[in-house]
Amino acid sequence: MKILLVIFLLTLCMGAQAQAHRDPLNDREVDQMRDTAQDPKKRIDLMIGFSRDRVLAIDRLRTSTKSGLDDGARIADLLSELATLVDELDDNLTMYGGHSEDLRRPLRHLLDAEAEFLQKLKLLDASATPLQKRRFAAALADATDSIQSSTESARALLADQIEKKGEEKNKEKLDREEAHQAATSER
Numbered sequence: 001m002k003i004l005l006v007i008f009l010l011t012l013c014m015g016a017q018a019q020a021h022r023d024p025l026n027d028r029e030v031d032q033m034r035d036t037a038q039d040p041k042k043r044i045d046l047m048i049g050f051s052r053d054r055v056l057a058i059d060r061l062r063t064s065t066k067s068g069l070d071d072g073a074r075i076a077d078l079l080s081e082l083a084t085l086v087d088e089l090d091d092n093l094t095m096y097g098g099h100s101e102d103l104r105r106p107l108r109h110l111l112d113a114e115a116e117f118l119q120k121l122k123l124l125d126a127s128a129t130p131l132q133k134r135r136f137a138a139a140l141a142d143a144t145d146s147i148q149s150s151t152e153s154a155r156a157l158l159a160d161q162i163e164k165k166g167e168e169k170n171k172e173k174l175d176r177e178e179a180h181q182a183a184t185s186e187r
Contacts, residue, residue: 024081025050040096044106047089048113054082055120062124072135075124079139082117083146090150097157102165107158114151118144 025033029050036042058078061071089110096103121144125133133140 024054024084040092040099040101040103041106043092044089044096044103044110047085047092048106048110051082051085051089051117052113054078054085055117058082058124059120062127072128072132075132076136076139079121079136079143083139083143086114086117086143086146086150090146090153093150093153093157097160102161104158104161104165107154107161110154111151111158114147114154117147118151121147 023030029046032046033043036046058075061075061078064071093107121140125140128136
């Protein structure tokens with residue numbers, strides 16, 4: 001009997017561990033990510049879309065007239081997926097910070113999307129029943145923290161990109177003025 005109990009507990013622990021490290025992307029999303037591996041702009045947009053899909057699924061569960069007993073658990077799973085996606089996006093932003101590619105537009109889209117996500121999570125927290133809150137409180141806190149951290153990273157990278165592009169424009173303007181002065185002095 002003790003052996004069966006030990007086997008059961010090991011199986012339960014292994015299942016929980018496997019579930020904790022589950023990839024939040026489905027096969028189609030993995031293929032899309034693979035296709036955009038070398039294009040930061042498209043990759044950022046994809047990650048925003050995948051995150052938005054999770055937020056919309058959470059919102060559908062939140063507003064559903066047929067709430068089920070496992071809605072809180074499903075919401076917790078979606079919140080965990082959202083946090084993982086946002087963390088991955090944040091890691092990508094750190095990596096893209098060293099690139100010279102202009103990411104101002106996708107960063108602005110990201111900041112808008114993350115503001116929307118935070119608003120939806122606040123609505124979720126405000127409208128959830130106490131039982132639902134108990135089921136997904138930790139996942140909600142993790143997702144909120146991930147989004148806030150990513151927003152800070154995106155703002156910093158956007159400010160850096162704006163500064164770099166401003167310096168490039170000033171340099172180009174000075175080069176044009178010098179070329180114009182050289183051309184007029186030769187006449």
